[in-house]
Amino acid sequence: MQALVKAQADKGLWMQNEPVPEPGPAEVLIKINKTGICGTDIHIWNWDEWASTNVPVPLIVGHEFAGEIVELGKDVTGLTVGQRVSGEGHLVGNLSRQSRAGKFHLDPETKGIGIHENGAFAQYLKLPAFNVVQLPDDISDDIGAILDPLGNAVHTALSFDLVCEDVLITGAGPIGIMAAAVARHAGARNVVITDVNPDRLALAAKVADIVPVNVANEDLDSVVAQLGMQQGFDVGLEMSGNQLALDQMVEAMVMGGRIAMLGIPPGKSPVDWSRIVFKAITLKGVYGREIFETWYKMISMLQHGLDVSRVITHTFDAAEFQAGFDTMLSGSSGKVVLDWRNVS
Numbered sequence: 001m002q003a004l005v006k007a008q009a010d011k012g013l014w015m016q017n018e019p020v021p022e023p024g025p026a027e028v029l030i031k032i033n034k035t036g037i038c039g040t041d042i043h044i045w046n047w048d049e050w051a052s053t054n055v056p057v058p059l060i061v062g063h064e065f066a067g068e069i070v071e072l073g074k075d076v077t078g079l080t081v082g083q084r085v086s087g088e089g090h091l092v093g094n095l096s097r098q099s100r101a102g103k104f105h106l107d108p109e110t111k112g113i114g115i116h117e118n119g120a121f122a123q124y125l126k127l128p129a130f131n132v133v134q135l136p137d138d139i140s141d142d143i144g145a146i147l148d149p150l151g152n153a154v155h156t157a158l159s160f161d162l163v164c165e166d167v168l169i170t171g172a173g174p175i176g177i178m179a180a181a182v183a184r185h186a187g188a189r190n191v192v193i194t195d196v197n198p199d200r201l202a203l204a205a206k207v208a209d210i211v212p213v214n215v216a217n218e219d220l221d222s223v224v225a226q227l228g229m230q231q232g233f234d235v236g237l238e239m240s241g242n243q244l245a246l247d248q249m250v251e252a253m254v255m256g257g258r259i260a261m262l263g264i265p266p267g268k269s270p271v272d273w274s275r276i277v278f279k280a281i282t283l284k285g286v287y288g289r290e291i292f293e294t295w296y297k298m299i300s301m302l303q304h305g306l307d308v309s310r311v312i313t314h315t316f317d318a319a320e321f322q323a324g325f326d327t328m329l330s331g332s333s334g335k336v337v338l339d340w341r342n343v344s
């Protein structure tokens, strides 16, 4: 099969021939139709410090996918050949205290497909049957291919009760934009999203009914005043990984506000902890998706009015992966999808 491989410890990825994986007794083989390019894949492409210390070589990359089951391991029950599926890319064990309590997303032994184990940028992927999520007929392969980052957005946005609350999202990358759409869908009052990139803010306004603010040249406080908000934001979703954005968020929160942080700062960064203490702010780190409650909620929302389709701004044939990565590297796209159906 053809697969996109980190074949050498260097910048880039290489499309090359690889053996079709053989599913174990509790695994399924999935024929890949569409995949999403993630920010993580960009780190791996660039072979930055994080990637070069965490990712083994050679490795088939990619973890956002939709496809169909073509083979079942001998012990697999409840799934059938031909089913359209996506799946959880975090491979978890069942021995830790967290897993045994059903909190699989907190398993310290978690490994990622496309990061530690061979992934989904290929014609075929093997995956534990446990990780498979069936796609209902009314969810397309394009949306199926971005359920992983939508799941990050849903997990973060639903961390705190946001019904009738004022929500601030910092970072209008694909995940921040989807989180804004989720917050709106779930019943927030004002949803404000900040960025410093006008293309990203324009995309956010196309995807959801939110207030975009370019903090490079607009004053967040005056937007807050225009919205008639009295004190500050009740819920903050940090989706940029940028220290300045977190500082601005803390300042813009109400006393007792709640912040969920998905964005990953590049390294240690200074934080004014006294502001967080005196404002009595609750901070929650968010990793991955809740397995499988986030999947349940997001599919339910997609089937009942949540529309994030416009966050997909580009689709390329997998053979044109270079163009797909160039588009992502521009920093102005939404989600970029690769189509694997015509690969031969």
Ligand code: NAD
Pocket (backbone or CB within 6 Å): 038, 039, 152, 170, 171, 172, 173, 174, 175, 176, 194, 195, 196, 197, 200, 215, 239, 240, 241, 242, 244, 245, 261, 262, 263, 264, 265, 286, 287, 288
């Ligand atoms: P992205 O890099 O595409 O988007 C981040 C956005 O933040 C960019 O548009 C950038 O212009 C903007 N930004 C930069 N400085 C800003 C500032 N001062 N104020 C407001 N916005 C600013 O990222 P993404 O793919 O949408 O992912 C969002 C974040 O979530 C990233 O940090 C990513 O690493 C992280 N992430 C975490 C997990 C997890 O499990 N915790 C999973 C996936 C992604």
Ligand code: ZN
Pocket (backbone or CB within 6 Å): 038, 039, 040, 063, 064, 148, 149
């Ligand atoms: Zn991802």
